[in-house]
Amino acid sequence: MTSTETDFPADVRGSVLRRGDDGLPDGVVGFQTADPHRPDVVVSALDADDVVAAVRHAAAHHLPVAVTATGHGHMTGLAGGVLVATGRMRGVSVDPASRVARVEAGARSADLVAAAAGHGLAPVSGSFPGVGVVGYTLGGGLGLLGRESGWASDRLREVEIVTADGVLRRVGPGDELFAALRGGRPAVGVVTAVSVGLVPLGPVVGGGLFLDAADADRVLPVVRRVGEAAPESLGVSVGVIPIPDLEGVPAPIRGRTVLHVRLVDTDGAAAREAEAALRAVSPVLLGGLRELPWTESGSIFAEPEVPHAYEGMNVLVSSLSDAALDAVVAAARSASVGCVVDVRRLGGALSRPADGPDAVSFREAGWIVRVLSSRGEVPDAEMRAAHAAVLxxxxxxxLGRMAGFVYGGAPVSDEELYAPSVRALLARVREAVDPRGMFGG
Ligand SMILES: Cc1cc2nc3c(=O)[nH]c(=O)nc-3n(C[C@H](O)[C@H](O)[C@H](O)COP(=O)(O)OP(=O)(O)OC[C@H]3O[C@@H](n4cnc5c(N)ncnc54)[C@H](O)[C@@H]3O)c2cc1C
Structure with missing residues (x-):
């Protein structure tokens, strides 16, 4: 028997499953199904004390530790060691007076959005309601309304984290670990809760318009022009999506490659104007704008909720010309593997500095260009070559890449993800907080 099978603390409130126990799947799988974790022990934590127990156990036995919430951002599987699963820690409490929410480690974006909406407030949330608040925020967090409200990590107020020594710490402004956690997503501990600032928000005008990719030469210049001229109230992005020819897919888009233009506007006028400009150059196959509460903001991107194996890469770019956008889309459409492209306008509040030290890099980027494929269609090397060709x-x-949007096993270096000063900050924090590299950096 190894130590991981014997002396785990008996007072863990959640569950402790060892390899071979009933209920511990061969790999521990979330939304991302590629390269699952294969731990010796999974601690499904109910509270911060459970996390402390798990980390102390791992430290005492020199075991590696990883953390998983929803698996949306899962990269490399843990081989052996202790996996802390936070999915049962979903508490959210909102203080309407200070407009701050305390969010436990396993809460999803939808949990926070719903709790905040009861007070006329909203977080700087992203496109998909199922994403974990903690993973999203630690990776910077590019919200649908980021041009108006900044990066999600700009609104991080405090982090509760169990570090490699098994101590639960509260860190906030003035602490280097806090600065690193604002966009640097350093693997140096298990965050048990975050406190995030909320913004007052009523209904917005938003939605997605599906247009035929055959009209790309007319649609893409409009999207780019709308994005360049957008007021900060307006979020603009376009997806290029090969829609499968499957039963259940709405007939107008079934089996076609579509351009999915997503607009969201706290004011409304600019989004309506953009919709009219798009309708003038290409018939809308499906979708359109409407007034919607933030609790329905997931309908704007309307991303599929089916777990699968995927890999994705992105670049943050200083500018985007019509010719470059056209070439990106053409490369995706002619690739030997199905490529989904997502191009989002940045700028506005996303370009302004945070109110203190942080780890978001390349704020000056004007756009982000992303490409994503299902794994397994073609050999990985061929898929990666296709992604390189698209970008x-x-x-x-x-300028660089955004960590939160690197998916699966896509190869990426710290040099690509972080500015030199941020790399130095992350190195200092790793050395101070997890010198033995228990969390892998
Ligand atoms: C469909 C989809 C839509 C998305 N939309 C957006 C978007 O609009 N904007 C955006 O910015 N991002 C977006 N993302 C990216 C997403 O924010 C990242 O993948 C994020 O890491 C997901 O966090 P998670 O907790 O859900 O995933 P997980 O895979 O559970 O966690 C990802 C990583 O976050 C870290 N982490 C999670 N919890 C903890 C914790 N408690 N303590 C320490 N580290 C932790 C770990 O490094 C972990 O490996 C999207 C992803 C998907 C799949």
Whole structure:
């Protein structure tokens, strides 16, 4: 018997499953199904004390530790060691007076959005309601209304984290660990809760318009022009999506490659104008704008909720020309593997500095260009070559990459993800908080 099978603390409130126990799947799988964790022990924590017990156990036995919430951002599987699963810690409490929410480690975006909406407030949430608040925020967090409200990590107020020594710490402004956690997503501990600032928000005008990719030469210049001229109230993005020819898919888009233009506007007028400009150049196959409460903001991107194996890469670019956007889309459409492209306008409040030290890099980027494929369609090397070809037309204006949007096993370096000063900050924090590399950096 190994130590992991014997002396785990008996007072853990959640569950402790060891390899071989009933209920511990061969790999521990969330939304991302590629390269699952294969731990010796999974601690499904109910509270911070459970997390402390798990980390102390791992530290005492020199075991590696990883943390999983929803698996949306899962990269490399843990081989052996202790996996802390936070999915049962979903508490959210909102203080309407200070407009701050305390969010437990396993809460999803939808949990926070619902709790905040009861007070006329909203977080700087992203496109998908199922994403974990903690993973999203630690990776910077590009919200649908980021141009108006900044990065989600700009609104981080406090982090409760169990570090490699098994101590639960509260860190906030003035602490280097806090700065690193604002966008640097350092793997140096298990965050048990975060406190985040909320913004007052009523109904917005938003939605997604599906247009035929055959009209790309007319639609894409409009999207780019709308994005460049957008007021900060307006979020603009376009997806290029090969829609499968499957039963249940709405007939107008079934089996076609579509351009999915997503607009969201706290004011409304600019989104309506953009919709009219798009309708003038190409018939809308499906979708449109409407007034909606933030609790329905997931309908804007309307991303599929089916777990699968995927890999994705992105670049943050200083500028985007019509020719470059056209070439990105053409490369995706001619690739030997199905490529979903997502191009989002940045700028506005996303470009302004945070109110203190943080780890978001390349704030000056004007756009982010992403490409994503299902794993297994073609060999990984072929898929990665296709992704490189899709991003090649913007190579000259590339500043770096955003960690939160690197998916699966996509190879990426710290140099690509973080500015030199941020890399130095992350190195200092790793050395101070997890010198043995228990969390893998
Ligand atoms: C469909 C989809 C839509 C998305 N939309 C957006 C978007 O609009 N904007 C955006 O910015 N991002 C978006 N993302 C990216 C998403 O924010 C990241 O993948 C994020 O890491 C997901 O966090 P998670 O907790 O859900 O995933 P998990 O895979 O459970 O966690 C991802 C990583 O976050 C870290 N982490 C999670 N919990 C903890 C914890 N308690 N303590 C320490 N570290 C932790 C770990 O490094 C972990 O490996 C999207 C992803 C998907 C799949």
């Amino acid at each position: 090649a037309p913007v190579a000259e204006v590339t």
